[in-house]
Amino acid sequence: MNNEFAKDVEKGLGDKQKHISPKFFYDKNGSKLFEEICNQPEYYLNRIESLILKRSVDEIMNILGEKELSIIELGNGNSLKTRILLQPFLANLKKVCYFPIDVSLKMLKISIKDLSKEYVNLEIFGICSDYISGLMKMNDFMKLKNSIPKNKLIMFLGSSIGNFDPKEAKNFLYFLKRYIRQEDALLIGIDLEKDKTILDKAYNDKKGITAKFNLNILARINRELDGEFKLPCFEHKSFYNIHKHRIEMHLVSKQDQEIRVGAIEKSFHFKKGETIHTENSYKYSQNNLNELVESAGLEVIQSFTDPRKQYTLILLKKVSGTAKS
Numbered sequence: 001m002n003n004e005f006a007k008d009v010e011k012g013l014g015d016k017q018k019h020i021s022p023k024f025f026y027d028k029n030g031s032k033l034f035e036e037i038c039n040q041p042e043y044y045l046n047r048i049e050s051l052i053l054k055r056s057v058d059e060i061m062n063i064l065g066e067k068e069l070s071i072i073e074l075g076n077g078n079s080l081k082t083r084i085l086l087q088p089f090l091a092n093l094k095k096v097c098y099f100p101i102d103v104s105l106k107m108l109k110i111s112i113k114d115l116s117k118e119y120v121n122l123e124i125f126g127i128c129s130d131y132i133s134g135l136m137k138m139n140d141f142m143k144l145k146n147s148i149p150k151n152k153l154i155m156f157l158g159s160s161i162g163n164f165d166p167k168e169a170k171n172f173l174y175f176l177k178r179y180i181r182q183e184d185a186l187l188i189g190i191d192l193e194k195d196k197t198i199l200d201k202a203y204n205d206k207k208g209i210t211a212k213f214n215l216n217i218l219a220r221i222n223r224e225l226d227g228e229f230k231l232p233c234f235e236h237k238s239f240y241n242i243h244k245h246r247i248e249m250h251l252v253s254k255q256d257q258e259i260r261v262g263a264i265e266k267s268f269h270f271k272k273g274e275t276i277h278t279e280n281s282y283k284y285s286q287n288n289l290n291e292l293v294e295s296a297g298l299e300v301i302q303s304f305t306d307p308r309k310q311y312t313l314i315l316l317k318k319v320s321g322t323a324k325s
């Protein structure tokens with residue numbers, strides 16, 4: 001992990017437009033800051049998603065119509081939203097197995113411990129891994145154990161798919177498709193394109209938590225890779241790029257400076273005003289979303305959206321009759 005971080009930083013800070021992958025935001029500090037972001041009034045995403053989930057869980061259950069179900073969740077974080085689903089599923093189905101897949105072992109352990117206390121009849125199989133190898137492990141495991149429900153619901157919530165550019169998102173959905181059968185389903189949370197002012201505010205909260213979250217990635221380089229970033233010499237910047245349909249987050253160098261990163265034995269030069277691009281968060285119009293789903297060979301069985309059409313949850317299945325891939 002550390003090593004992967006070092007490689008990403010070395011490559012990213014060496015490129016002309018400097019960049020670091022957003023997956024490195026989530027060390028212990030960053031995960032806490034992200035939870036705090038979700039509590040900010042401007043950051044509507046998780047709040048609206050939870051409301052939609054609450055309102056639609058019965059319908060989702062009806063559509064799936066299974067008696068036994070394996071729920072696979074990609075990047076479960078603290079499983080807060082998952083509880084909204086687990087509760088009614090457990091109350092109505094004969095058997096529910098839950099497979100959280102997350103790269104953070106700590107978060108995974110905490111949520112498994114809490115969930116198994118709360119729901120005694122829930123079988124939990126945590127997988128500490130990235131999504132791709134996590135899904136492969138889950139698949140192998142299911143083949144070995146007959147007692148695990150074959151019917152699957154794979155969930156990818158929180159608009160995390162927004163971190164992928166549209167082509168990557170398509171490839172990712174296409175990849176997910178390999179892990180579901182005709183009768184299985186995917187549940188994906190997607191942030192919808194909206195007024196730029198609302199989007200800009202969501203990523204520039206008044207209390208400055210998003211700024212802290214962004215700057216924490218430099219603090220993490222200092223902590224883990226022996227970096228010498230001075231945080232006050234960088235500034236958080238994020239804005240909605242209308243043409244590219246995405247929020248861009250950057251860290252702007254406030255002055256000309258030379259920064260050494262000990263673990264990779266390199267120094268990097270920053271001009272005043274130069275930025276490190278730390279995140280993209282894509283927003284979808286209904287049209288672009290339909291196109292994405294269709295291009296991956298999937299179809300929307302039902303979508304659940306708030307009245308102001310800010311956010312949507314889509315339940316997807318394989319297009320019937322598609323050849324195996």
Ligand code: AVJ
Nearest residue numbers: 037158159160162163210281
């Ligand atoms: C976790 C990727 C969905 O893009 O809104 C929040 C991360 N970055 N504020 C998002 C994030 C800045 C978040 N995702």
